[in-house]
Amino acid sequence: MLYAILCYDSEAVTTAMSAEEDGALMDRLLAVQEKLAKRGKLGPVARLMPTNTASTLRKGPQTLVLDGPFAETKEQLLGFYVVDCETQEEAVGVASELAKAGTHGTGTYEIRPLMMFKPNAALT
């Protein structure tokens, strides 16, 4: 079964990190990713740009395009992983490995089974 691991955290906190802290964090996460990739469990991985760069399109009789993220929340969606796991527990285990590599006190991972997955073209 494929699962998405959605990463949420307070953008105000993550953008307050220094370049060194951010680099070190990314290196630690990369190490976890490499382990997963070797076991053939890792699908697409994405890190999103800050929500300042977002546009929001509201559907309705007239579509409306707004600046900024779709909702004002305490934590923002920062990125996601797609992983191949036997059970949801295993996927939660992967998320907790990522959480440990992150080692900072805030943030949330949401683990959701995928209903449909179409990798389409391999983008680089």
Place this chain on the structure above:
Amino acid sequence: MKDAAWIDAALTAARPQAVGALLRYFRNLDTAEEAFQEACLRALKNWPEKGLPRDPAAWLIFVGRNAALDDARRRSKQQALPSDDLISDLEDAETAIAEGMDSGQYRDDVLRLLFICCHPELPANQQIALALRIVSGLSVKEIARAFLITETAMEQRITRAKKRIAEANVPYEAPDARERTQRLTTVAAMIYLLFNEGYSASGGTVHVRVPLCEEAIRLARLLLALFPAEREIMGLTALVLLQHARTPARLDANNAIVLLQDQDRSLWNKDMIAEGIELVKKALAARQPGPYQVQAAIAAVHADAARAEDTDWAEIDQLYAVLQGLQPSPVVSLNRAVAVAKLHGPDAALAMIEPLGEQLTTYFHFYGVKGALLKQLGRVDDAREAFDRALALANTAAEADHIKMQIEQLPKRGKASAA
């Protein structure tokens, strides 16, 4: 990150909202700061055990407000409020205040806090110092180090600034739309000033002060998160990101200035550039260009060129023409001349900057550019004269060294004239 580090990061991130709200309650900067300080102390005790509250800013506002009220009551020997540990445990109370603080309230609180720091009666250096102290929460010591003055002098500067503000009577009512726009403009100017102070230090031996730049970026992002539809704030954020992205390449191993055309572009921060370009494209799409957006667009054209020789100088020239229309200034014309030199040669550029001489008699970069153009034209003596003037006006050691290097590169005078 260790416990202390993430709590620190969370406190820093929540600070503008929390101090802003506490200021609205108490209408006194010192009381608001003390209340926030007290709330932070309690957070340091409380959070490591209980974890981060869902809304750290709301928690800090609630606890800080109670601590200050409690303190006031104790002083007037009235009955104290229940212990703060008790109150802060109550999830309901925290939720209530979080719901009471809608995002519009936060927006105006943070804007007011920033706006107070750039009161028109304060000179620029006091504005920046105050913002760093109150909004960013840097210690007086850190700020003093950034400005290369003593801690005592900085303490005095901040105290003077606070006194002026207390006398200035800033209104606490929610601003109307026009007032809000004015405040935003003033605050944006202060953030840009802060960035420039870090980007090109106005004195001393250090040429680039990264923490000031990073703080300016953080404040710009904060402002944009609160006002996501403001094109100029989007432009400002893009501008500071794009400029700061080049920092690793701006000085060499000996701290000497490396000109844009000679920089190792592989050292530029690609993530910041990508974010900056994304923001500037988004801003300009609304077709309400302003000075920050156009300056960001110019920075984006530079950032977009893989090699210096790939730079689209015609585009840069056009953007400077737009900027001249929006914000006529001799400095903008001087910058445009650099693009003109690339497009039409040093003669055309020199003709363009000659008339600026009167207005820019004390501007380091005017003589730097003039000298470089004269050098290209082989007018060695005139170039030397311009560089000498630049040297006398240099603000930092790195600027002075750069000009000395330019002078050394000039062809030596013939023996006859040297004798």
